[in-house]
Amino acid sequence: MNASHGESRVVALVPAAGMGVRLGENRPKAFVPVGGSPMLALAVAGLIASGSVDEVVVMVPAELVDETRALLPVSDTPVHVVPGGAERTDSVRAGLDAAPDATFVLVHDAARALTPPALIARVVAELRAGAQAVIPALPVTDTIKSVDVTGAVTGTPDRAELRAIQTPQGFEARLLRAAYATGTQATDDAGLVELLGATVRTVPGDALAFKITTPLDLVLANTLVAQGSSNGDREAVTTR
Numbered sequence: 001m002n003a004s005h006g007e008s009r010v011v012a013l014v015p016a017a018g019m020g021v022r023l024g025e026n027r028p029k030a031f032v033p034v035g036g037s038p039m040l041a042l043a044v045a046g047l048i049a050s051g052s053v054d055e056v057v058v059m060v061p062a063e064l065v066d067e068t069r070a071l072l073p074v075s076d077t078p079v080h081v082v083p084g085g086a087e088r089t090d091s092v093r094a095g096l097d098a099a100p101d102a103t104f105v106l107v108h109d110a111a112r113a114l115t116p117p118a119l120i121a122r123v124v125a126e127l128r129a130g131a132q133a134v135i136p137a138l139p140v141t142d143t144i145k146s147v148d149v150t151g152a153v154t155g156t157p158d159r160a161e162l163r164a165i166q167t168p169q170g171f172e173a174r175l176l177r178a179a180y181a182t183g184t185q186a187t188d189d190a191g192l193v194e195l196l197g198a199t200v201r202t203v204p205g206d207a208l209a210f211k212i213t214t215p216l217d218l219v220l221a222n223t224l225v226a227q228g229s230s231n232g233d234r235e236a237v238t239t240r
């Protein structure tokens with residue numbers, strides 16, 4: 001499917017260079033299988049299935065660049081693999097450098113392997129409608145508190161105003177490049193853009209876009225794939 005609209009180009013950057021120690025597996029998290037396919041391959045297949053992405057750039061540990069190429073879905077959409085960096089921010093910066101002609105950039109964690117393609121399309125549609133920065137958001141169900149270094153509670157923000165943020169996060173490419181040029185580290189790309197004073201809009205997230213972080217998340221992800229309830233319109237992942 002051709003995702004192009006005129007001259008504008010949507011490039012999805014997939015940071016997959018983290019070691020994922022919280023998952024307790026003996027390989028980088030993005031390479032851990034879910035339902036038999038590496039998380040990274042599922043995440044890329046979801047981006048392609050959205051029909052909203054012209055190109056994908058995957059950032060992995062330098063020593064895994066070659067083997068990653070063999071793991072990724074076969075598709076008409078170009079998928080490039082480049083070395084990531086020590087911190088997530090460094091990996092995203094490497095992806096930006098590999099996408100010089102992007103008009104819009106999506107940053108999508110490989111660990112959100114079951115993200116429905118419809119959510120990805122929603123983020124891109126909002127960018128094309130004129131938003132500079134778009135992030136998927138879900139209401140939080142737990143009460144969230146801030147604590148100090150001793151664990152003592154310092155505050156209880158109003159839950160109604162809080163959202164849990166997912167990926168893909170979408171940006172005008174020039175805005176995200178400007179944010180990264182500041183050299184600040186962050187776990188969330190939108191946070192860097194907020195520091196520049198830009199408006200970040202939210203679209204409804206999806207529970208299936210959860211980040212596979214802990215062994216419990218992995219059990220959930222495998223169960224969802226086994227039940228066939230997570231595939232969205234993502235086709236079976238075919239590798240080279």
Ligand code: C5P
Nearest residue numbers: 015016017018085086087088091110111
């Ligand atoms: O550690 P965390 O779960 O927040 O990582 C989110 C995503 O960022 C993961 O897909 C991980 O592979 C990626 N990452 C990266 N480069 C790093 C650290 C994390 O691409 N140095």
